[in-house]
Amino acid sequence: MAVITRSENIEKPLPEGIEKVDKHKSVPVSVGEFFAYKNVFITGGTGFLGTVLIEALLDTHPDIGIIYVLVRGKRKVDPNERITRLLQKPIFQKYNETVLQKVVPVVGELSEPNFGFKNDLLEELADKVNIIYHSAATIKFSSPLRTAIRTNLTGTMRTIEFAKKLKNLSAYIYCSTAFCNSNNRGLIMEDVYKSQYDPYEMMKMAEDETSWVDFTDAKCKEIIRDHPNTYTFTKNLAENLMISEMSGLPAAIVRPSIVYGTWEHPIEGWVGNANSGHLGFLAGFIKGVFRTMCGKASSVIDIIPCDYVINASLVMGWYVGTRKLDVPEVIHCTSGEVNPLTLGELSDIMNASVKRHPPDNFVWKPKTKLRNGWRYNLFFYLFHMLPAMIFHIPEKILPIGMPQHTALEYMRVFNKGAKAFDYFLDRDFRYSLKNALQIMSVLNEKDKKRYNFDSTLCDWSAFIDRCLIGVRRFYFRESAVTTSWHRRYWTIFEVLYYVGYALIFAAIFGILKTLVGFYAGLPIAVLVWAFLFWL
Numbered sequence: 001m002a003v004i005t006r007s008e009n010i011e012k013p014l015p016e017g018i019e020k021v022d023k024h025k026s027v028p029v030s031v032g033e034f035f036a037y038k039n040v041f042i043t044g045g046t047g048f049l050g051t052v053l054i055e056a057l058l059d060t061h062p063d064i065g066i067i068y069v070l071v072r073g074k075r076k077v078d079p080n081e082r083i084t085r086l087l088q089k090p091i092f093q094k095y096n097e098t099v100l101q102k103v104v105p106v107v108g109e110l111s112e113p114n115f116g117f118k119n120d121l122l123e124e125l126a127d128k129v130n131i132i133y134h135s136a137a138t139i140k141f142s143s144p145l146r147t148a149i150r151t152n153l154t155g156t157m158r159t160i161e162f163a164k165k166l167k168n169l170s171a172y173i174y175c176s177t178a179f180c181n182s183n184n185r186g187l188i189m190e191d192v193y194k195s196q197y198d199p200y201e202m203m204k205m206a207e208d209e210t211s212w213v214d215f216t217d218a219k220c221k222e223i224i225r226d227h228p229n230t231y232t233f234t235k236n237l238a239e240n241l242m243i244s245e246m247s248g249l250p251a252a253i254v255r256p257s258i259v260y261g262t263w264e265h266p267i268e269g270w271v272g273n274a275n276s277g278h279l280g281f282l283a284g285f286i287k288g289v290f291r292t293m294c295g296k297a298s299s300v301i302d303i304i305p306c307d308y309v310i311n312a313s314l315v316m317g318w319y320v321g322t323r324k325l326d327v328p329e330v331i332h333c334t335s336g337e338v339n340p341l342t343l344g345e346l347s348d349i350m351n352a353s354v355k356r357h358p359p360d361n362f363v364w365k366p367k368t369k370l371r372n373g374w375r376y377n378l379f380f381y382l383f384h385m386l387p388a389m390i391f392h393i394p395e396k397i398l399p400i401g402m403p404q405h406t407a408l409e410y411m412r413v414f415n416k417g418a419k420a421f422d423y424f425l426d427r428d429f430r431y432s433l434k435n436a437l438q439i440m441s442v443l444n445e446k447d448k449k450r451y452n453f454d455s456t457l458c459d460w461s462a463f464i465d466r467c468l469i470g471v472r473r474f475y476f477r478e479s480a481v482t483t484s485w486h487r488r489y490w491t492i493f494e495v496l497y498y499v500g501y502a503l504i505f506a507a508i509f510g511i512l513k514t515l516v517g518f519y520a521g522l523p524i525a526v527l528v529w530a531f532l533f534w535l
Helices: 029-036 046-061 078-086 119-127 143-164 199-207 217-224 230-243 275-285 306-321 345-355 374-388 404-425 432-443 445-450 460-475 482-518 519-534
Strands: 038-045 065-070 103-107 129-134 171-175 250-256 292-296 328-333 367-369
Touching: 029 046, 029 292, 029 445, 038 143, 046 065, 046 306, 046 519, 065 078, 078 103, 103 374, 103 519, 119 129, 119 143, 129 143, 129 445, 143 171, 143 199, 143 217, 143 230, 171 306, 217 230, 230 250, 250 306, 250 445, 275 345, 292 374, 306 328, 306 432, 328 432, 345 367, 345 460, 367 374, 482 519
Parallel strands: 038 065, 038 129, 065 103, 129 171, 171 250, 250 328, 292 367
Antiparallel strands: none
16 A cells, blocks of 8 residues: 655655754644634534534634635525524533624635635635635445535645635644545554545546446446445545645644534533434434444444544644644544444443333334344344334424325435445554644643543543433434333333233234144244344
C-alpha cells in the first residue's frame, strides 16, 4: 500500500518566512483563546456533526466572531428560518439571543465555483473568515459515483479554493473518515494513502457528460477497485487533494470512525435526528423494530462519541493555527486500538441497557442478536419484513416524520444499508493513534479535560446507556427518567415475549394437526418451533 509521507509530497517550497519547527512544541495559547475574535466558515453545519460543532464553537470563547454556515438554497425554505430552527435545538438553550446571532447562514452550493456567491459576499467573507471547517459530504455508501465525486471531492476543492482567497487563514480542518483507507489491511497510519486515481482527473470526469452514458455498476466497480463503496473511494481522493493543494498552509485532516451520540458535551446522549448509521439502528432497536445485527461476535466495532470528534476538530484548529507545518496534519479519532469493543459485547450491552432504560412503548420486547448469512436473511424477512407487511406499526415508534404506509419500504432501506455496512463489521480495522495522542499531550491540563478525545477513558456500557436515553429523550420526545412504570411495562412485555412463542407453537401445531394428524403433527411442530426459537 502506498503511503504519502511527509517528505515526498511537498510540491512547492514553504512560504517565505516560515521555518520548520518542532511540530509538537507547546505554545502559550489555550484552545479557547485561539478562537477568540476569529470568524469561522462551516460546511455541513446543519448535519449531526455540524450542529454539535456550531455549539462547541460558541462555547470556546465568549468573544468568538461570526460563524458563517453554508446552506443550500431550497424553494420555499428560507435559510434564516433553517438556522433559526437549528438554534432552537436543546443543545443551544444555554445561549442568549445575542450569542446565537453570531450564527449566520450564507446560501450557496458546495460544488459550484465560489459556492455560487455573488462578488460582494465573496469579498466580504474573504476579508473576514479566519477558520474553515469542512464537514459536508454525501455519507451514503450507495451514492452514485458521480454524485459522490461532486460532493466529496469537488466540494472539497471548492473549500480549498475559498481558503486560498482568505486574507487571514488561521486554520482549515477537513472532516474525513477512518474508513477512507478501508481497502488496506494491517495498522493504518495517520498519513495520507496514495489514491488509485488522480483526483483532478476524477473531477474532470464528473463534469464530462459523455463519461456517464451507459455507466453501469460494473464500470463503477472497475473504477473504485478494492474500495467497498463510492464513499470511501471519494474520501480518499479528497485527502490526496488536500496534500497536493494545502502544503505550507495551516490544515488538518480528522478521521472519525463510527460516530454515536455525545458522551458529555454539550449534554449527555445528544443524538440529533438519530436517522443515520448506527444511531438509526438504535432508534429502531429500542422500539423492538430492529432485532438483529449482522457480523462476527469477535469483530471490533470502532465507535466514537460525537463530542470526541468535535473536540478533536477544535484541537486541530488550535494546533495547526499555532504552528508552522509543511503538510496537513492527520489524526485518527477512533477507539479500537486502545479501547476495543467487539460486536458481541455491543449486542450484550445494548440488551442490558434497554432493559435498564426501556422506552414508553415498543412493538415487541427490544432484543438484538448477532446472525450471519442465511440465518440473518431468514430472520430479517420472517421477523422484520413480514410483520411490516401484516401489522400496523404505530407512527410514533417509526422514525419521526415517516408515514405509517412506508414502514415496509423503511425495512427494505434498512436492510440495504445494513448489508452495505457488513463490510466494516467482518474485518478488524486497526488505526494508529500515535499522532493524535502526541497532539493531545501538548494541551494544557484544563484543555485536556475540556477537549478530551482519548477514547481509552470511555466506559462503553455507560456510553450506550446515555445514547439510548438520548434517543428516548431527543428523538422520540420521551422522558429521560426511567420510572417504576417503565419497569412494570418491561416486565409485562417480557411475559408476552414468551407467551408469543407459546402461541406460535400452538398455531404451528394446529395447522400440522389438521394436515397430518396429532401424532405426526406434534413432533414436526416441536422441531419447527425449536428452529424458530433458535433462529
